Amino acid sequence: MAVALILVLVAIGSVAFHLFSPWWWTPIASNWRYIDTTIIITFWITGVVFVAVVVFMAYCVFRFRHRPGQQAIYEPENRRLEGWLTVVTAVGVAAMLAPGLFVWNQFITVPEDATDVEIVGQQWQWSFRLPGPDGKLGTSDARAIGPDNPLGINRDDSNSKDDIVIEGGELHLPIGKPVKALLRSVDVIHDFFLPELRTKMDMVPGQISYVWFTPTRTGTFDILCAELCGVGHFQMRGTVVVQEQSDYQAWLQEQTARKFARLAPTE
Template identity: 70%
Template structure:
């Protein structure tokens, strides 16, 4: 009976913890309320299964407890029970996967009017690139990454000359406008994660991943790396600043383009090496 009581206490305690503890995440600041809805559906399904299984175990322990003269029945196969369990399990897994697949399709189906923003990760910092007046990002290549070109942007692509380079951990975006986050890593696995946006995605070296969102709240939101990436992983943080359009445009005018930074570094390199 001690085991039965312990199992029931586990179920009741888990339900009370779920309902009464302040475990819920921070208020959402993007259009991805779908993520919260999907998690809630998943919690309900897994919570029901957890409760049913544990209470069934408690019932079995009590119902088939040892009694003098009771002999255990040996039944190595039960085709009807196996089919029933397979069907119910399959339906449960499908019920958990279906909402996630629907939301995932929305998560990677980028609107036509979304602005591309590149996120560049390396141990252990963030950098960003925004399109210039032409509205598009130039090409880049990890082979071009170096002291004078930390983001590996092609100096021969005319579309990259006016790209805005943000060599800091802070990114500014306007409120109410969709953005496509293009994610690149130059060294190891990273993960771009802003909890309030309910948006995160792995950044795999040699690949370009992406997702999109629309900011819905003005404010400062912390960027975290959600993939263990080395000894400095815990310090790989930054901020996304969401502003009104006028404030964002004022900030944007203060930033420097790739062409300006490239020329400045080329001149600096030439001045430090008289033979060039």
């Protein structure tokens, strides 16, 4: 009886913790509400199954507890029960996978009007590169990385001359405009994580990964590294500032001194 009661309390406590927990995710600030919806669907399905299994275990412990003179029945298999369990499990797994596949298709399909922005992770800071007036980012090469070119930008690419380079500062973005973030690492594996924008992707040295998102709320949002990258991992933080279009354009015009052509030494 005590074991059955504990199991029931575990089920009730789990549901209550889920409903009244103070550790819900932060309010969303991008177009990725689909991710929240997918997680909630998964919570509902797995939560119902968890409660059903625990309550069933409590019932079995109480219903089939040991009693003097009662002998257990040996039943090695039950095809009807196995069939129902297979069908219910398959439906539950499909219900969890289908929304995820739909969201994943959106996640990898970048809008044609998205602006390319490069984000570089290194121990232990974030650096950014924005396209200049030509709207195009220049190419980069890890072999070009050096003290005077920490992002490895290609000096021979004409598109890189007006690129805006920001080392360890703030990344400014306009509200309501899709952004394709090109992610690179120059040393070890990092992970670009914007909790409010529901954006998270690994950054592997030698590879260029990407994510895209559309900011839907102005404000200042923290960039975190979600991959243990060394002793300074805890302080690897950055900032994204989402602004109205007019404010963003005003900020962009003030970044003349950060153009790569001015930062790169003349030969």
